Amino acid sequence: MRKFITYCFVLTGLSAFGQDNSETVxxxxxxxxxxxxxxxxxxxxxxxxxxxxxxxxxxxxxxxxxxxxxxxxxxxxxxxxxxxxxxxxxxxxxxxxxxxxxxTEMAYALEEVIVTPYELTGFLEIDVKNIPINEGYQYSISGLEKGYEAGSKNPSAVTKVLGAILNPADMLRNLFGKEVKQMKKLRLMKQDDQIRDLLASKFDRELLTELLHLEKVDIEDILTNCNYSRSFIATANDLQILDAVSGCYEDFKVLNRGK
The missing domain is CATH 2.60.40.1120 (Carboxypeptidase-like, regulatory domain)
Structure with a gap:
């Protein structure tokens, strides 16, 4: 009987200790x-x-x-x-x-910048022809809200787009360790106005790597496999990158609904 009472006392003490710990966090x-x-x-x-x-x-x-x-x-x-x-x-x-x-303030060392002007003739019809043209076509898929880049126009372009969407989502799951919390972070980041405002002003991927626990190279790999152009990956701000990664995963869920 004494052993039973002692055992109950220990359990009560452990329960109280657990409550104290939960209060500290x-x-x-x-x-x-x-x-x-x-x-x-x-x-x-x-x-x-x-x-x-x-x-x-x-x-x-x-x-x-x-x-x-x-x-x-x-x-x-x-x-x-x-x-x-x-x-x-x-x-x-x-x-x-x-x-x-x-x-602490940052010290910046300004580098020399060389500006190369466009060779304009003043004639619109001629100058328009000298503007570089983006040859990356975009394709839309039923059920998805936006189009996807797929390079040059050819019969295999749509297949390439579908493969690009399906592939990086698996990569996302592997990188996140199949943890639901990490997937929720993408949605929470998009819902918080202060986080969105900060991401819109940044181009270094620093905050994204901190929030998503990913390396910069992993983010680039996801977007590359999702068929985003090198130009977009290099020049987009962090908010655009977040939307691209999130959109890629959401599209994967749409295409795999019911599986």
């Missing part, structure tokens, strides 16, 4: 201030992204921000002209409101 409002590391002046309109919860916000005119976070979440801070910074959230940061985060 409970989501709370984190309030902090972002400043310039050189001048200590507050920075307005700094993008702050919680990489774990896939939500974002920006600092106000006083450099202040408030965001939902739990202990050990990672915050990603980005501001034009400053080095991006990742901060691990601590219990003290959640408890107190006087946390200051300093961003």
């Amino acid at each position: 409970e989501a709370k409002k984190l309030n902090a201030l972002v400043i310039n590391a050189q001048s200590d002046f507050p920075l307005e309109s700094v993008h702050v992204i919680n990489l774990n919860k896939v939500i974002g916000t920006i600092t106000n005119e006083k450099g202040e921000f408030s965001i939902t976070a739990s202990a050990n979440d990672t915050l990603y801070l980005s501001y034009l002209g400053f080095k991006t910074q990742k901060i691990r959230v601590t219990n003290d940061m959640l408890k107190f409101k006087n946390t200051k985060i300093a961003l």
Whole structure:
């Protein structure tokens, strides 16, 4: 009987311990201030992204921000002209409101730029003929909202498009380890206006790799297999890249519905 009572006591203690642990990771409002590391002046309109919860916000005119976070979440801070910074959230940061985060300005070395003007004649009919033409045709598929690039026009183009859609979706599953959470992140990123605004201003794929846990080369491989042109992959902003990767996977689900 004593052993049974002791056993129940231990189980009760473990249950209480588990509850205490769950409280420490409970989501709370984190309030902090972002400043310039050189001048200590507050920075307005700094993008702050919680990489774990896939939500974002920006600092106000006083450099202040408030965001939902739990202990050990990672915050990603980005501001034009400053080095991006990742901060691990601590219990003290959640408890107190006087946390200051300093961003460091970036030093840019300007390189020589050579501008080559177009050789225009002034006659529209002649100048139009000298404009480079994109020879990549696009094909639409019933059930899908957008068209796909498929190179030169030939009988195998449609087959090439279908293969391109089916192939990278399997690649996405393998890269994400077949985890549903990673698939949900794509949708959450597209729904958050602050994240979309930040991605629209970036071209370095840095935030995408952080949020999706992918390497830059993996993102390029997905888009290449999905038949996006090298020009698009090289020049598109991060929001366009996100929409392309997400669209590729969503199209895969449409084509494989019911299988």
